[in-house]
Amino acid sequence: MPKRPPRTPPPKSQVSQSKILVLHGPNLNLLGLREPHIYGSATLADIDDALKREGQALGLEVHIFQSNHEGHLIDALQDARIWAAGVLINPGGYTYTSVALRDAITAIGLPTVEVHLTNTDAREDFRHKSLIAPVCVGSIRGFGWRSYLLGLHALAGILKGEG
Numbered sequence: 001m002p003k004r005p006p007r008t009p010p011p012k013s014q015v016s017q018s019k020i021l022v023l024h025g026p027n028l029n030l031l032g033l034r035e036p037h038i039y040g041s042a043t044l045a046d047i048d049d050a051l052k053r054e055g056q057a058l059g060l061e062v063h064i065f066q067s068n069h070e071g072h073l074i075d076a077l078q079d080a081r082i083w084a085a086g087v088l089i090n091p092g093g094y095t096y097t098s099v100a101l102r103d104a105i106t107a108i109g110l111p112t113v114e115v116h117l118t119n120t121d122a123r124e125d126f127r128h129k130s131l132i133a134p135v136c137v138g139s140i141r142g143f144g145w146r147s148y149l150l151g152l153h154a155l156a157g158i159l160k161g162e163g
Contacts (some may be wrong), residue, residue, distance in 0.1 A: 017159060020152070021080040022051055024066035024072055025092030031117075038118060042145040051088075053071050054149050058156045064099045070094060081108035086155045088148065090115050095130045102163055103136045113153040116141035 024044060027034060047065050055062035063084070065076045073094070077093035080087060087110050094101050095116070105112050114132050119142030133139045137158060138152045 006097040015059060017085045019061045019063060019084045020055065020155060021076065021084045021087045022048075022062055022064045022148075022152075023076055023087060023089040024064070025073060025090055025094050026068040028090060028092055029068070032152050034049045040117065040144045047145050048147055050145065051152060054152055058152065060152070060156055062152075069112050070098055070100060072158050074100060077101075077104040077108050086108060087112040088115060088155055089113070089132070089136075089153050089154055090117070090148070091132050094102070095120070097131070099131060100155050101130045105132065107146040111155065113151040113155045113158075114141075115119050117144050117147055118142060 029044055031040055044066060051062050051064065067073050067076070073091070073108075077087065087105070087108075089105070089112055089134065091098065091101055095114070104118070112135070114130065114136045116139070120130070121141075132141065138151075138154055140147045140154065143150060
């Protein structure tokens with residue numbers, strides 16, 4: 001059974017402008033194994049460790065969740081509206097198919113940055129149109145695992161009012 005995000009909201013005292021939700025979509029748990037010639041050799045654990053370190057340097061508390069299930073990602077987004085200041089998301093294959101994920105991002109009203117490991121415009125035609133990008137403050141793609149760190153920096157700047 002896949003691990004679900006917690007459904008009990010944290011106490012109001014835990015709500016902070018420094019808490020960030022990082023969401024990894026389907027198949028990202030296979031990074032390092034799955035088509036390394038396309039996605040690179042970094043594992044999801046490598047990326048998560050880098051995000052936590054970089055988040056700490058930026059004064060951000062990074063909370064990470066991965067699921068292959070659309071509903072679990074939506075639950076995590078809905079829960080984040082209570083405790084998080086922003087969201088960094090790699091929706092994986094849901095980028096091109098999930099109106100529900102798009103609607104959840106819109107509904108929570110948190111600044112959200114979309115990231116992708118690959119330059120999706122340089123890939124198959126179906127990857128050229130993100131349903132998620134129009135409801136995000138920005139998208140970063142094509143820089144491998146560094147896309148996540150660039151996205152985190154962008155989100156940190158937005159939260160600090162740097163635009």
